[in-house]
Amino acid sequence: MNLQKISxxxxxxxxxxxxxxxxxxxxxxxxxxxxxxxxxxILSEGGFxxxxxxxxFYTNNTATLNGDLFLQQNPTITLGLxxxxxxxxxxxxxxxxxxxxxxxxTVLSAASAILIKNISFLNNTVNKQPRYAVGARGxxxxxxxxxxxxxxxxxxxxxxxxxxxxxxxEGIAASSNYLYVANSGxxxxxxxxxxxxxxxxxxxxxxxxxxxVNPYKIEINTAGNIFVSAYGNYSNIPASxxxxxxxxxxxxxxxxxxxxxxxxxxxxxxxxxxxxTGTAKVYNTATNTIVRNEFVxxxxxxxxxxxxxxxxxxxxxxxxxxxxxxxxxxxxxxTSAGVKKFSFSVSPGxxxxxxxxxx
Amino acid sequence: MQRKTIAVTSPLPVxxxxxxxxxxxxxxxxxxxxxxxxxxxxxxxxxxxxxKTISVRSLGGNHTGILxxxxxxxxxxxxxxxxxxxxxDNIYQIELxxxxxxxxxxxxxxxxxxxxxxxxxxxxxDRGDSVNAFNFKFQTGSxxxxxxxxxxxxxxxxxxxxxxxxxxxxxxSNYPFVSYENNASRIDRLNSDVNSxxxxxxxxxxxxxxxxxxxxxxxxxxxxxxxxxxxxxxxISNQRLNEKxxxxxxxxxxxxxxxxxxxxxxxxxxxxxxxxxxxxxxxxGKLENEFHQKEIYLSGVYSHTFTTNLKFSFASDxxxxxxxxxxxxxxxFATPSRHSLLNNIAFQFKKRQYEFTGNLLSSIIKESVxxxxxxxxxxxxxxxxxxxxxxxxxxxxxxxxxxxxxxRAPTFNDLYYTNVGNLKLRPxxxxxxxxxxxxxxxxxxxxxxxxxxxxxxxxDVRDKILAxxxxxxxxxxxxxxxxxxxxxxxxxxxxxxxxWKNIEVSSDVTYTLQEALDISDPTSTLYxxxxxxxxxxSGSGNVSISYKNFxxxxxxxFSSYRYKQGNQIYENLLQPFTTNDxxxxxxxxxxxxxYKLIFEANNIFYNQYxxxxxxxxxxSNYRLTLNISLKQTKIN
Numbered sequence: 003m004n005l006q007k008i009s010x011x012x013x014x015x016x017x018x019x020x021x022x023x024x025x026x027x028x029x030x031x032x033x034x035x036x037x038x039x040x041x042x043x044i045l046s047e048g049g050f051x052x053x054x055x056x057x058x059f060y061t062n063n064t065a066t067l068n069g070d071l072f073l074q075q076n077p078t079i080t081l082g083l084x085x086x087x088x089x090x091x092x093x094x095x096x097x098x099x100x101x102x103x104x105x106x107x108t109v110l111s112a113a114s115a116i117l118i119k120n121i122s123f124l125n126n127t128v129n130k131q132p133r134y135a136v137g138a139r140g141x142x143x144x145x146x147x148x149x150x151x152x153x154x155x156x157x158x159x160x161x162x163x164x165x166x167x168x169x170x171x172e173g174i175a176a177s178s179n180y181l182y183v184a185n186s187g188x189x190x191x192x193x194x195x196x197x198x199x200x201x202x203x204x205x206x207x208x209x210x211x212x213x214x215v216n217p218y219k220i221e222i223n224t225a226g227n228i229f230v231s232a233y234g235n236y237s238n239i240p241a242s243x244x245x246x247x248x249x250x251x252x253x254x255x256x257x258x259x260x261x262x263x264x265x266x267x268x269x270x271x272x273x274x275x276x277x278x279t280g281t282a283k284v285y286n287t288a289t290n291t292i293v294r295n296e297f298v299x300x301x302x303x304x305x306x307x308x309x310x311x312x313x314x315x316x317x318x319x320x321x322x323x324x325x326x327x328x329x330x331x332x333x334x335x336x337t338s339a340g341v342k343k344f345s346f347s348v349s350p351g352x353x354x355x356x357x358x359x360x361x
Numbered sequence: 362m363q364r365k366t367i368a369v370t371s372p373l374p375v376x377x378x379x380x381x382x383x384x385x386x387x388x389x390x391x392x393x394x395x396x397x398x399x400x401x402x403x404x405x406x407x408x409x410x411x412x413k414t415i416s417v418r419s420l421g422g423n424h425t426g427i428l429x430x431x432x433x434x435x436x437x438x439x440x441x442x443x444x445x446x447x448x449x450d451n452i453y454q455i456e457l458x459x460x461x462x463x464x465x466x467x468x469x470x471x472x473x474x475x476x477x478x479x480x481x482x483x484x485x486x487d488r489g490d491s492v493n494a495f496n497f498k499f500q501t502g503s504x505x506x507x508x509x510x511x512x513x514x515x516x517x518x519x520x521x522x523x524x525x526x527x528x529x530x531x532x533x534s535n536y537p538f539v540s541y542e543n544n545a546s547r548i549d550r551l552n553s554d555v556n557s558x559x560x561x562x563x564x565x566x567x568x569x570x571x572x573x574x575x576x577x578x579x580x581x582x583x584x585x586x587x588x589x590x591x592x593x594x595x596x597i598s599n600q601r602l603n604e605k606x607x608x609x610x611x612x613x614x615x616x617x618x619x620x621x622x623x624x625x626x627x628x629x630x631x632x633x634x635x636x637x638x639x640x641x642x643x644x645x646g647k648l649e650n651e652f653h654q655k656e657i658y659l660s661g662v663y664s665h666t667f668t669t670n671l672k673f674s675f676a677s678d679x680x681x682x683x684x685x686x687x688x689x690x691x692x693x694f695a696t697p698s699r700h701s702l703l704n705n706i707a708f709q710f711k712k713r714q715y716e717f718t719g720n721l722l723s724s725i726i727k728e729s730v731x732x733x734x735x736x737x738x739x740x741x742x743x744x745x746x747x748x749x750x751x752x753x754x755x756x757x758x759x760x761x762x763x764x765x766x767x768x769r770a771p772t773f774n775d776l777y778y779t780n781v782g783n784l785k786l787r788p789x790x791x792x793x794x795x796x797x798x799x800x801x802x803x804x805x806x807x808x809x810x811x812x813x814x815x816x817x818x819x820x821d822v823r824d825k826i827l828a829x830x831x832x833x834x835x836x837x838x839x840x841x842x843x844x845x846x847x848x849x850x851x852x853x854x855x856x857x858x859x860x861w862k863n864i865e866v867s868s869d870v871t872y873t874l875q876e877a878l879d880i881s882d883p884t885s886t887l888y889x890x891x892x893x894x895x896x897x898x899s900g901s902g903n904v905s906i907s908y909k910n911f912x913x914x915x916x917x918x919f920s921s922y923r924y925k926q927g928n929q930i931y932e933n934l935l936q937p938f939t940t941n942d943x944x945x946x947x948x949x950x951x952x953x954x955x956y957k958l959i960f961e962a963n964n965i966f967y968n969q970y971x972x973x974x975x976x977x978x979x980x981s982n983y984r985l986t987l988n989i990s991l992k993q994t995k996i997n
Contacts, residue, residue: 051589103595328926329927
């Protein structure tokens with residue numbers, strides 16, 4: 003009937019650290035020495051109304067996939083994760099899976115994928131439709147299409163506060179003092195084109211910053227500048243990338259028509275722009291130069307890049323391929339030079355959108 | 362089931378169900394009854410209000426046309442007509458003609474589909490007898506279903522007959538289904554309520570022996586909940602759909618001479634559909650879609666018999682369809698109009714032992730829009746040929762062959778749906794090849810009558826119109842990218858036993874074997890996989906026994922496993938199912954009145970099954986019908 007917004011992608015800085023303190027917060031000051039990844043968690047959102055969200059795990063040294071890790075670790079939960087797993091993050095010792103269709107956030111142990119708790123986002127007759135999550139200052143912030151950001155306490159795993167933002171928020175990113183929320187307005191007849199700036203101290207919106215039309219994803223580079231990808235209006239306004247100066251947080255500049263990408267993932271200063279032509283464009287955000295117009299250099303085909311993440315330990319780039327959106331998805335690991343290392347099918351996972359590393 | 366001889370003699374496969382005995386198939390709607398036809402699959406979203414659409418021989422719903430009392434029902438918007446909304450209250454016969462009409466004195470549009478469904482109403486029936494009649498029916502059943510209906514018919518003189526029929530239907534319809542979680546507990550399907558009113562008024566006028574005029578007006582208004590797919594952990598469901606259909610139609614059949622006949626038909630149809638999502642997360646707090654469709658239709662057919670064996674017909678249809686949208690979200694809606702001109706010539710050469718028919722159809726379609734650009738205009742020819750022969754004069758065995766090349770035009774949704782529609786779409790083509798054998802025998806052993814038909818077919822669909830997502834799931838587009846190869850076998854067997862001590866027994870069995878392979882893209886993992894929702898094996902069976910005033914019927918349906926869209930993995934699997942239904946009836950005749958009581962029990966073995974993934978079908982359910990009919994035969 004109507005097209006539902008069911009897409010997904012990547013998130014801002016996730017810092018993977020073990021050990022649960024009184025507040026489930028990673029120690030952000032100590033320099034991090036990362037061990038090589040044991041494997042990757044893959045979240046596949048499935049089809050809309052398909053109840054087929056899968057959390058899979060790929061073990062690197064044996065090159066084997068456990069297609070339905072969630073069911074294996076939680077055999078009594080026969081229905082599985084539910085409908086449209088839009089996002090997943092690891093924060094502290096826990097994994098938070100944002101279930102858009104089922105209307106909840108499912109919290110698992112990041113080490114074992116054993117269920118800890120489900121946090122409901124159903125509100126009487128309305129599914130708030132949670133979308134994306136980010137962890138900051140010991141809390142997890144989740145955007146929902148009902149124009150809010152919910153604040154989850156990571157020890158009680160309850161929603162302790164709801165912050166009003168703009169229309170139909172999508173991506174969210176956290177700097178040390180602020181949250182940035184992309185207000186898509188995608189359900190309105192005229193899309194929104196702002197980012198809500200939220201003070202992490204007061205947990206209130208300070209102001210809205212104008213960006214491209216129908217903003218979607220937000221990423222922050224090492225200099226603290228904020229990059230926002232936007233869908234445009236699907237007809238005469240193309241997708242775009244806007245940059246907010248992180249020191250003033252007031253205005254943004256548009257990178258122009260060579261940057262018609264709906265999706266973005268930044269690692270250090272390197273931005274991978276996708277959801278446009280080709281697999282991904284590689285852009286250096288520090289020097290403002292295009293590194294490569296096509297990330298893949300060995301001709302490996304990626305049909306529909308649907309999620310990108312970078313192994314912080316070695317810089318390898320993992321690309322989730324949604325293919326034709328109905329058949330089993332695929333993940334391909336590339337070196338940062340765009341040469342394929344290996345790939346695997348995530349069957350029975352359909353529409354893989356998130357890759358998280360386990361060390 | 363009173364399937365008639367035409368099923369056996371026609372060069373085109375025809376299946377007929379007389380629905381005066383509809384309870385024999387435990388059917389409440391046309392969609393229910395069609396499940397008992399060979400080669401038919403009904404996509405059923407469950408419950409009384411759930412959408413039910415037909416696909417014949419895996420060609421998809423857009424390739425089946427529907428004639429209501431001889432005049433095509435239009436739906437240029439989506440192309441699919443919900444067959445659940447036609448209750449059997451006023452329909453006395455359902456006919457499914459594969460390929461096209463077996464009667465060549467038919468409108469051009471009747472030739473423009475890969476298969477044709479004829480719905481014939483009691484009030485539209487051209488009866489020879491002059492009667493005044495009154496019929497009252499009351500139905501009640503599971504899920505809070507109740508439906509009173511009545512019809513009245515008045516014969517004024519030999520020439521004029523007027524009738525009126527009305528039905529009200531109401532169902533809370535929140536039927537229980539077996540929980541997906543533990544396969545044991547029962548949960549209610551929410552938001553499945555239906556409330557509808559249908560009224561039909563007919564007038565038949567027989568000016569003289571050679572000239573008959575029939576006029577019909579139709580009104581249907583329904584409100585229903587759209588329960589949607591079962592979403593795990595989230596039972597919220599509150600979307601609504603209100604529909605209103607009104608049409609007036611008339612036809613004039615004139616026998617000009619012993620050799621020539623003329624049939625003129627006209628129709629005006631106006632439909633409204635209103636969809637509401639009251640918890641849509643936009644700044645209005647709701648989403649509304651209000652569409653209005655209008656159709657004006659004119660048709661003339663002339664037939665001429667040259668020799669006693671050879672008959673030609675020429676038909677010309679002109680019609681206009683328009684779609685408007687009036688809700689607050691209707692920004693820049695194209696407001697498309699389509700003018701169609703169809704011309705058809707057909708011939709029929711008939712001898713006792715063989716029959717040869719064919720047609721050539723020219724279709725001219727012109728598109729125009731109020732806003733933006735319009736889709737392509739086009740002019741196409743399509744054709745069909747059919748042949749049947751009885752090789753041995755004394756053996757009632759016939760062989761039949763047909764070939765048909767036809768297309769379906771892109772619908773308004775295909776062309777103009779916001780951000781999805783594609784103006785460059787071409788028609789979707791289907792080629793059908795069929796070879797069949799039929800056999801009919803009266804008085805064979807202890808059979809009063811038995812017949813058998815089997816057809817093997819091959820269908821080729823190219824430029825199939827499919828909606829495919831682009832770089833993300835926000836941006837779909839409709840494209841001519843599908844290719845399908847369908848091979849199948851349909852079998853139907855009917856037997857009636859000799860009456861023995863007031864006991865009459867008859868039975869019907871159908872079986873369908875289908876391989877419908879997606880051959881769109883050789884590089885895809887879906888290449889050469891069975892089409893979604895298409896079982897390899899399916900069938901139905903019916904046994905009816907009557908003893909004096911009692912009747913008892915048993916029905917079953919079965920379907921082998923299917924997959925929903927995508928890879929053929931467990932997650933996409935739909936389990937095989939069978940359903941078993943029984944009904945008992947009793948009638949009494951008193952003076953001029955007949956009182957009939959029918960009790961139907963459906964899905965008696967409590968099987969939980971799905972036809973569409975995550976749309977659970979009802980478990981055991983019951984229906985009780987009381988029918989009172991009064992008839993007065995006037996002999997003027």
